[in-house]
Amino acid sequence: MARTKPWLESHPHGLYVRPADLWIDPARPVERAAVTHGHADHARSGHHAVFATPETLAIMALRYGVDAVAGHNQAVAYGDGFERGGVRFSFHPAGHVLGSAQIAMEYRGERIVVTGDYKRRPDPTCAPFEIVPCDIFITEATFGLPVFRHPPTRDEIAKLLAAVRAEPDRCVLVGAYALGKAQRVIAELRAAGWQAPIYIHGALERMCALYADHGVDLGELRLVGESDKAEMAGQIVLAPPSALNDRWSRRLPDPVTAMASGWMRVRQRARQRMVELPLVISDHADWDELTATIVEVDPQESWITHGSEEGLLRWCEMTQRRARALHLVGRDLEEEA
Amino acid sequence: MKRFAALIDRLVYTRSRNSKLALIVDYLKHTPDPDRGWALAALTDALDFPAVKAGTVRALLGARVDEELFRLSRHFVGDTAETAALLWPEKPLPFREGVGVGHVDGAQLQQAPPRPSPEGEGGLSISQAVDALSTATRSDAPAILASLLDRLDADGRYALLKLALGGMRVGVSARLAKQAFAQAFAVPVDDVEELWHAIPPPYAPLFAWGEGRAPRPDLADVAFFRPFMLAHPLEGESLDLSDFAAEWKWDGIRVQLVHGGGETRLYSRGGEEIGGAFPELLAAFDQDAVIDGELLIRGKAQGGAAGGAASFNALQQRLGRKTVTKRMLADYPAFVRVYDLLAVDGKDLRGLPWTERRRQLEAFVPRLAASHFDLSPVIEAAHFDELAELRAGARDAAIEGMMLKRRDAPYVAGRRAGFWYKWKRDPLVADCVMLYAQRGNGRRASFYSDYTFGCWTDAGELLPVGKAYSGFTDEELKWLDKFVRDHTIDRFGPVREVEKTLVLEVAFDSIHASKRHKSGLAMRFPRISRIRRDKPAEEADRIATLRAMVT
DSSP: OOOOOOOOOEEEEEEEETTTTTTSSOSSSEEEESSSSSSSSTSSSSOOOEEOOOOHHHHHHHOOOGGGOTTEEOOOOTTTTETTTTEEEEEEEEESSSSEEEEEEEEEEEEEOOOOOOSSSOOOOOOOOOOOOOOOEEEEEEETTTTTTOOOOOOOOHHHHHHHOOOOOOOEEEEEEEHHHHHHHHHHHHHHTSSSSSEEEEHHHHHHHHHHHTOOOOOEEEEEEOOTTTGGTSEEEOOOOOTTTTTTGGGGSSSEEEEOOOGGGGGHHHTTTOOOOEEEOOOOHHHHHHHHHHHHOOOSEEEEEEEOOOOOOOHHHHHOEEEEEEOOOOOOOOSSS | HHHHHHHHHHHOOOOOHHHHHHHHHHHHSSSSHHHHHHHHHHHOOOOOTOOOHHHHHHHHTTTTTTTHHHHHHHHHHOOHHHHHHHHSOOOOOOOSSSSSSSSOOHHHHHHHHOOTTOOTTOOOOOOHHHHHTTTTOOHHHHHHHHHHHHSSSSHHHHHHHHHHHHOOOSSOOOHHEEEEEHHHHHHHHHHHHHHTTTTTTTHHHHHHOOOOOOOOOOOOOOOOOOOEEEEEEEOOOOOOOEEEEEEEESSSEEEEEETTTTTTEETTTTTOBOOOGOOHHHHOSSSSSEEEEEEEEEEEEHHHHEEEEEEHHHHHHTTTOOSSSHHHHSSSEEEEEEEEEEEEEEEEEETTOOHHHHHHHHGGGGGTTTTEEEEOOBBBOHHHHHHHHHHHHTTTTTOOOEEEETTOOOSSEEEOOEEEEEEEEOEEEEEEEEEEEESSGGGTTTTTTEEEEEOOOTOEEEEEEEEEOOOOHHHHHHOOOOHHTTEEEEETEEEEETTTTEEEEEESSSSEOOOOSSSSSEEEEEEEEEEEETGGGSSSSSSSHHHOOOO
């Protein structure tokens, strides 16, 4: 355990709030967990009681079955909170995926904010990140290197649409993480005026339906498994990244392989994944967002969790900001970035 | 530069050869001179700016970006040009393109002002960049490069740095570029091949000719490349030796040596210049002529002392080098075994029949230094069966096979039916066990089609001896793919390790000692000849058996 604060301890498998006897995003089952968002590396199954936004609880129920989200759980809407062991908890939008929250904690006059995963650019599928002033800011650093600067999302969507129109006999198969990225890509396509049905892999179906239930209009979606090969020519198909270039894709009309991820900024990364059309669309803050957010929040100290901690630490050092790296395990940085 | 950067980007991610071709064709058709010529030169690594080196770029970055952040970034990205392109300071991108509102608001997204292009109107062109870089001196190169980078976005900076430093690595060979040119302007690729090397970038006369604005450029007094005449494999048929002459087939690389207009050039099969790696041959070829032959290293592996040539492995030590040490020249002395004469003393012989070219070749070779050139002998045989017997002995003599050339055929570019045949010796085979598999490219992207296989050591361990991705039918590929998926025991990134149960009969042309592999062996041209589902893995061949086949 790293000595952090008497009341907040950093363990490899999560942050522990001692006075409240509560863990934040623990990597293994615990008695009491506050969960920032529904991605599997933050929201594990098997906790006795979960504190999370209603959307995150719904996502966990979908992923882990109804039993995982039983009566011990507590839904906390954005702006609301609860008190436990003298610690005042409140949840604030993180702009990462539907229901994603920053968790703010106040104890004996000191405030700590845990961002979970976040981004600053607009996302039609979730509430935008809010600045929460604090003493200690615990930030992610997935893209904590200055090479990562995500271009404007609409440019990337335009690239995707241009590729679809250039190949009327093929389809464009977009690899997009099943929770968040897929729905965001669909919503951005709709916003850009793409009205045609969008074809999806079976693994995306239930999560898209959940988003629709929460008021995110995704337009007409069709399952690839129930569609003709010929019908998908000139259309857009979405699948989880693991299905790209796998047997499943043989049922598609000569797909152009695309992938929506912040890692696509680096050519070799895209080539390794056999991607023909890299789309730099990320649900994580890029370098400019990470550094600008630290400047805006202006905490006394920043704690940097998962990703390229070294890069962001170096930047803090250069700008004379106090910072330290927390080493949490079990964070999956590859697939959903 | 914007269009060029987009082309580079598309080429990086495009794996299919035909798609690459289509991209270049489109670019050449729709880009003005001289930009398209410079682009073509950049794609084929034909540009060199001596004042601009990787060190120049690192120094520029050092003055603009924290050293530690550069180091971390370079480590992650793995390529200096790309790291520099991404890190080059520019105004922060507007990440708050609008306000996140929790629901789709298309109108608002559309109203946001368009991002100004750093290139703006009348942006930087390739020719402006080339002009600036080629006049740069070592002292003003950093400032010039910096001012160019300031005018580009990240993709443009990547394209410029690759153009300036070379090493484009977008999978475009000179051959592919020439085909693209031929296709773009509907001219014969053989003509493009010939003209290409005679005209320096940006190839204005070539484009003028391609577009029908000017006659075919005159190549008198230029050391230009003549497209090679190629052979079909001989499969089962027998030939009349009164129509065909036979020569041994040597295992080196096919080359063309050209001396003309005061220049000497050495070209490989694809028309790439490789003279830099073989300066002794350039120096020794002092006659006004064009010869076609096999580049070999002196030795005894092929055909014994009489054969006089070392194995292909020895030649590999000399290939792909920009400069050669004295030591390399002494340890691996190169020579050309000459088998055709395409031009001599200003006369083009290509229209003459082989018999006449051969007569002139035999008269010509004594004019060359015997230290670096010899004549490929014609095999004497009374009839085809006798030739077949000689070929049967080729394996023992460690010769790759035979070439059969029609006596009355002229020298024509490419593979013409009925003119030249290659008649390789029968391959060697070994029973190996599949160890690892990896997915293929393009059409095979969803199939595990690349297999690493191994043989047994005396200690009962399987060591890899080679890798193959051909030789099977589509049906067999489906079966192999399923086998890999059903028998995976571990994964290393894209590689799957499989249960060591499947025996593959591997055919290969020869096998050599190699330090690169743990087994100490490397196969030449391995391919899967049969899937031996019937054979237990324990009965696959031993490394020792393969070692006995080494030549």
